Amino acid sequence: MDTLVLILDLVGTFVFALSGATLGVRRRLDIFGVLVLSFIAATAGGITRDLLIGATPPAALSDWRYPVTSLAAGIVTFFRAPLIEKLHHPVRMFDAMGLALFAVAGTQKALEYGISPPMAAAMGMLTGIGGGVARDVLLAQVPLVLRAELYAVAALVGALVVALGHWLALPALPCALVGAGLCFGLRMMAVTYGWHLPVALQSGGDGEPPGPLT
Structure with missing residues (x-):
């Protein structure tokens, strides 16, 4: 079981790091900025999960394989960005892969630490969305989880399958x-x-722009 969680975590780390590094390259960051973004995108969710379930120090900080994996993905992306960009929607595809892997790995690890299945599923969802939120905040944009099509919901569905199993x-x-x-x-x-998911109407349906907040 520990091996399964480790494999899912490392593969998820790599693909989430690719998504972060790809966005960094698109924003014209230097190599240091790209590597920082790849590391944050790949590890923020797992670090948050580990702190909440009491798995300290977090695996991403105590196990050398996590930073090496994320930095390797950042270096590959920095020097082979045109090749990565040839993939169809590379950021969203890598992000979806990382989301799926982290959601199930996060749930499984929470279950191993004695967390109840419903809360373990919540931990899995948090693991999946945490890195993307940190990545988007660093890039000064609204986190994908707050504006994308079925992002956190998809992570929760995958996590619930593991918890139910x-x-x-x-x-x-x-x-x-x-x-x-x-x-x-x-x-x-x-x-x-x-x-x-449904989005609130800004004007009450009458076509008028919303007024100032008071």
Whole structure:
């Protein structure tokens, strides 16, 4: 089980680091800025999860494989940005992959630390969205989780599959694969077809712009 969580975490770290580094390259950051962004995007969610469940010091800070993995992804992206950009919607694809992997890995690790299945699913969702939120805040833009098509919801669905599987005493690996696949598929379908949660009307439906806040 520890090996499964480690593999999911490291693969998720790599792909989330790719998404952060790709955005850094697009914003014309220097190599230091790209590496910082890749590290933050890849580890912020996991660090937050570990602190909340009492897994201290966080794995991303105590295990050399996490920073090496994220920095390697940043270096690859910095020097091979044109190759990365040839992929269709590279940032969103890498982000969806990282979201799926971190959601299931975060849930599984929380369960190992004795967290109840519902709260473990919440920890999984937090693991998935934390890195993207930190990345977007550093780039001075509204976090993707607050404006994208079914972002946190997709992470929560994948996390709930793992939590439910644990509650039903089902094998962990199939549940993790199903949860990750469902999260990734739902996220990419939402991107493709524009699925999103309801958004409040700004003008009350009368066509007039909203007035100033008081």
